[in-house]
Amino acid sequence: MSGRLVTLVGAECTGKSTLADALAMHFNAGLVTEYLREWCDTHGRTPLQHEQAHIAAEQAARIEAAARRHALVICDTTPLITALCSQHYFNDDSLLAGALAFQRRCDATLLCAPDLPWVADGIQRDGPAARARFDSRLRATLAAAGLPWTGIEGSDATRLQLSLQALAPLLTAPAGRS
16 A cells, blocks of 8 residues: 555444545545445345455455555545454454454544434444444454544534544655554
8 A cells, every 4th residue: 555544433323424525525535435335235235244354355455446546545434343343243353353454554543433413324224322332342442452543523514623633743744654
């Protein structure tokens, strides 16, 4: 990879896609959308345990391809979320080590808080209680792995401003993985 990677992670319905679109537009950056959403739309269901590895690998491959084409890439999720979903739904830890290794290669991680109103969105939405549990799992995983992140919360406008403030040092520093 050569482009800088800004990753957005968070539980379901935490504004990742909206923020990713806004950041990509603001910076005129490459954007990698959430492959899981595309996969679910194509298959009309959520993935089974044996399909999780493909989803994580495809998300990583799309990010890597975008990083070869763009100086800055905004990533609407990473393999880490797929790995944590595998833990959450299937009690499967097999994707976690690879997902954490991928996350370490990223330049910035913005963690979207579950403070937005929960909105049902078809087959991918479990509800506010599941969202809160997943957020706790994500925060604990990032902390245990020693991965830095910036918390993003508030309205869409506030989230964008917090993100721009968090990314300012990264985008003014010379290129190179942190």
